Amino acid sequence: MRIFMDLWWYFKQEKWKYLIGIIFLMCSSLISMLPPYVVGVIVDAIRKRTLTPAVLGKWVVILAVAGVISYTAGFIWRQMIFGSSVRLARLLRDRLFHHFTKMSPGFFNKRRIGDLMAHSTNDILAVQDAAGEGILTLIDSISMGGMVIISMITLVSWKLTLIALIPMPFLAWATSYYASLLHKRFHKAQAAFSELNDKVQENIAGVRVIKAFGQEEAQKDMFRKQSADVVSKNIAVAKADALFDPTITFIVGMCYLLSLSFGAVFVVHGSMTIGQLTSFTLYLGQLIWPMLAFGLLFNIVERGRASYGRICKLLEIRPEIVDHKGALDFVPSGNVSFNINNLIYPKKTIPALKDIHFSLSQGQTLGVVGKTGSGKTTLLKLMLREFDCEDGDIQIGGLSIYDVKLAKLREAIGYVPQDHFLFSATIAENIAFAEPGASMKDIERVAKLANIHDDILEFEEGYDTVVGERGVTLSGGQKQRISIARALLINPEILILDDSLSAVDAHTEEAILQALKDNRDNKTTLISAHRLSAIQHADLILVLEDGQIVERGTHETLMANDNWYASMFRRQQLESLVEQGGVIYE
Numbered sequence: 359m360r361i362f363m364d365l366w367w368y369f370k371q372e373k374w375k376y377l378i379g380i381i382f383l384m385c386s387s388l389i390s391m392l393p394p395y396v397v398g399v400i401v402d403a404i405r406k407r408t409l410t411p412a413v414l415g416k417w418v419v420i421l422a423v424a425g426v427i428s429y430t431a432g433f434i435w436r437q438m439i440f441g442s443s444v445r446l447a448r449l450l451r452d453r454l455f456h457h458f459t460k461m462s463p464g465f466f467n468k469r470r471i472g473d474l475m476a477h478s479t480n481d482i483l484a485v486q487d488a489a490g491e492g493i494l495t496l497i498d499s500i501s502m503g504g505m506v507i508i509s510m511i512t513l514v515s516w517k518l519t520l521i522a523l524i525p526m527p528f529l530a531w532a533t534s535y536y537a538s539l540l541h542k543r544f545h546k547a548q549a550a551f552s553e554l555n556d557k558v559q560e561n562i563a564g565v566r567v568i569k570a571f572g573q574e575e576a577q578k579d580m581f582r583k584q585s586a587d588v589v590s591k592n593i594a595v596a597k598a599d600a601l602f603d604p605t606i607t608f609i610v611g612m613c614y615l616l617s618l619s620f621g622a623v624f625v626v627h628g629s630m631t632i633g634q635l636t637s638f639t640l641y642l643g644q645l646i647w648p649m650l651a652f653g654l655l656f657n658i659v660e661r662g663r664a665s666y667g668r669i670c671k672l673l674e675i676r677p678e679i680v681d682h683k684g685a686l687d688f689v690p691s692g693n694v695s696f697n698i699n700n701l702i703y704p705k706k707t708i709p710a711l712k713d714i715h716f717s718l719s720q721g722q723t724l725g726v727v728g729k730t731g732s733g734k735t736t737l738l739k740l741m742l743r744e745f746d747c748e749d750g751d752i753q754i755g756g757l758s759i760y761d762v763k764l765a766k767l768r769e770a771i772g773y774v775p776q777d778h779f780l781f782s783a784t785i786a787e788n789i790a791f792a793e794p795g796a797s798m799k800d801i802e803r804v805a806k807l808a809n810i811h812d813d814i815l816e817f818e819e820g821y822d823t824v825v826g827e828r829g830v831t832l833s834g835g836q837k838q839r840i841s842i843a844r845a846l847l848i849n850p851e852i853l854i855l856d857d858s859l860s861a862v863d864a865h866t867e868e869a870i871l872q873a874l875k876d877n878r879d880n881k882t883t884l885i886s887a888h889r890l891s892a893i894q895h896a897d898l899i900l901v902l903e904d905g906q907i908v909e910r911g912t913h914e915t916l917m918a919n920d921n922w923y924a925s926m927f928r929r930q931q932l933e934s935l936v937e938q939g940g941v942i943y944e
């Protein structure tokens with residue numbers, strides 16, 4: 359029952375709703391004691407031939423009034439108890455989502471999206487159940503069960519009550535056992551089904567690869583096996599279900615058997631009337647639900663507690679990247695300087711960056727190149743504070759990025775990541791993501807700068823074309839250019855293009871870079887690229903290797919030095935010459 363203590367803060371907060379709900383629930387239980395009693399009285403009256411229309415009418419009116427009260431009470435307690443539990447789910451869901459938005463990318467790297475989704479859905483549902491069904495089953499099993507037993511003892515016979523109650527603990531135990539078994543098996547069946555779903559999704563998405571490698575048969579085999587697994591797990595659920603109902607029916611039957619046989623003896627001996635036995639049997643029927651509820655309660659609270667524990671554990675994780683004490687509340691701008699002595703990722707021993715020292719004047723362009731894994735993305739992401747550097751500092755306009763508020767720092771930066779992401783929304787909405795109120799004129803202006811305007815017009819619905827999961831499929835290059843337009847719309851002080859031109863052709867790349875140059879007066883740009891033509895006009899080019907700067911300078915000086923940069927540049931020129939059929943874009 360720890361979950362009720364754990365959720366005490368919420369029950370306190372909603373005490374009036376719960377109190378009213380519980381009072382009406384108990385009122386409802388109390389009223390339900392009446393019909394069996396009335397039936398017994400009427401049966402006895404019939405037997406004694408004392409039932410007059412007036413007596414019958416009186417009881418009918420009483421039952422009708424009780425019915426109306428019970429109806430109203432039932433409506434109120436459901437509203438109060440279930441309403442509160444749904445509101446608790448909303449509160450936890452909001453908290454969790456808010457918490458997720460505060461987390462740094464490292465948090466999401468360490469966890470599977472599927473698990474986080476499960477916490478936001480299944481776990482919250484289990485806690486909601488504890489705060490709704492849990493309270494209902496707790497109150498019902500205690501109050502309704504108690505009232506029925508008291509009615510049986512006081513209105514009928516304590517001896518018969520004792521006899522009839524013998525199988526009841528088994529009923530509660532069987533309910534608890536089978537409900538738990540059913541839940542576990544159902545969970546396994548669901549997990550198998552979602553795995554099968556993932557498999558189908560992956561197969562459809564990757565159908566080209568499967569066909570290209572001639573793996574259709576192997577995939578079909580794997581699917582057949584997984585499908586059989588889903589079937590066997592569902593049959594296990596059906597088996598548990600098939601055992602559940604007959605067991606309960608059997609135990610209930612035992613209760614009736616005991617009460618009717620012993621009750622009949624009492625009636626024959628004259629210690630009980632037929633009417634009382636009738637009432638008793640009806641009360642017995644009313645005792646079944648509280649006993650089932652008692653059994654269910656264990657499962658509900660157990661699941662609720664485990665789920666609540668998982669949610670709390672998630673909520674306790676503090677965001678790694680936070681505003682430092684006294685952080686300034688303004689958007690930084692000015693010259694950029696990097697002074698990184700050492701940056702080591704958690705669980706790594708070799709630094710990802712070492713001795714990175716350079717400066718850029720406001721408005722200049724930096725080019726970062728190097729082999730894959732040389733540290734280009736790490737260097738650029740440090741500026742965004744996706745993670746913090748303990749041994750080093752980055753300054754903008756002479757001010758450490760750690761001394762301004764995170765939100766303001768990010769306002770200063772437009773970041774186009776390597777793994778661009780478009781939402782399932784229109785192209786216009788995707789471009790205006792960081793500025794939802796942007797005018798169509800501005801959206802079109804940045805789309806032109808990113809060289810995507812003409813492509814967009816080719817779609818039937820133009821800027822209103824829906825993209826992403828539920829929309830049209832765009833090429834990698836189109837996605838990249840929409841991402842660039844998105845970053846340009848906020849007209850950032852510092853624009854970071856992290857290998858964001860890799861999927862566009864050299865000619866388009868050239869056009870975009872020229873447009874940036876012409877339109878970003880006095881604004882700084884940091885570009886990392888594999889294709890060196892993307893950074894050849896940069897004011898400063900850094901060549902990274904194993905996290906260290908191995909070459910630095912302008913294109914001309916690096917060419918003159920004739921090291922990795924120069925040889926790579928010549929090789930890429932040659933490749934481009936072959937691809938373009940003899941045209942070199944410089």
Ligand code: ADP
Pocket residue numbers: 467703704706710728729730731732733734735736737
């Ligand atoms: P590049 O952008 O030049 O390909 P990265 O900056 O992505 O290089 O990676 C530099 C090095 O840091 C690589 O060895 C990579 O494995 C490592 N690295 C990158 N991101 C992480 C991370 N989140 N955790 C641990 N190591 C990382």
